[in-house]
Amino acid sequence: MAPDETSVLLIYTGGTIGMIENAETGALENFNFEQLQKHVPELQKFAFRIDTYQFDPPMDSSDMDPDAWRKLVRIISDNYDQYTGFVILHGTDTMAYTASALSFMLEGLNKPVILTGSQLPIGVLRTDGKENLLTSIEIATACHSNGRPHGRPIVPEVCIFFENHLMRGNRTTKINAENFNAFRSFNYPVLASAGIHIKFNNVQIHVSGRDKLTPHYLLDTNIAVLKLFPGIQENVVDAILSIEGLKAVVLETYGSGNAPRKEWLLQRLHDASEQGIVIVNVTQCSAGTVEMERYETGYRLLQAGVVCGYDSTTESAVTKLMFLLGHNYSPDEVRRLMGRSIAGEITVQ
């Protein structure tokens, strides 16, 4: 439901954007929301209500976990009808994981949820945080007006806005530890570019068309990420695949989904799949998709029971697996759903 008046809920989880330099030690420390508003007086210029919710204490995003994602889902769900859109201030380090997780947990989302942050604290003169914050608020309230005061939201998705680009959250990866331009969506076009005008890429934006938000809270973290490298040892693979309670593995392979044709590796993957461990093939390449039928080195994985992760990011594959396993689907059902786009996270031909 749309509220009568335009309004935004600004949720501050932590991260560099809300930090300030300790004059004595030079270290970055969190500051509270009132200080944030003091550093961004422009916030008062928006002609609509901006309410705030602050994580106490604020979290460095390296500490983010499923409990924090559940908390975010709860805040959004409890306040869903009261606001036009939501802006989440978040550390950049794990922002792509949080955005991916939220995209699965907020089923039927029909309002903007925009995550943003910054590389330089908002209290620093050259901060990128101000621009990111102000534009995110604009995007969270942008609507197709059609002559009406409050039309349909333009971007009813979980997104990341960073350095002029709005990206689908579950397509993003942090690619730079120091540049302002820190995020990319390699396998899906940007949803908007912000210059003098904010240009929305309407055909790429997903509209759920659903009226009702269905929040999900169940996540199962019995997952491992196994990154292949030339020379990887049998005992390393063995140690991972025999973790007690392990339910799924994101297997980071080469190129279009290829792995060494070592018999021990294929046998081990085959045995784990037979035991019900879901193994999903994603590429170590930044861009492009897994096609396991393309080379024999990929085809052998398919024969071993490994399923295709298509053009998924690791962040998206990990959180989607947590989400699906949390809902107690059988291994075969999880394998099937990993091959279907449920929140625009993969491109399946």
Ligand code: ASP
């Ligand atoms: N370590 C910080 C965090 O992710 C970095 C940042 O905000 O950019 O919380």
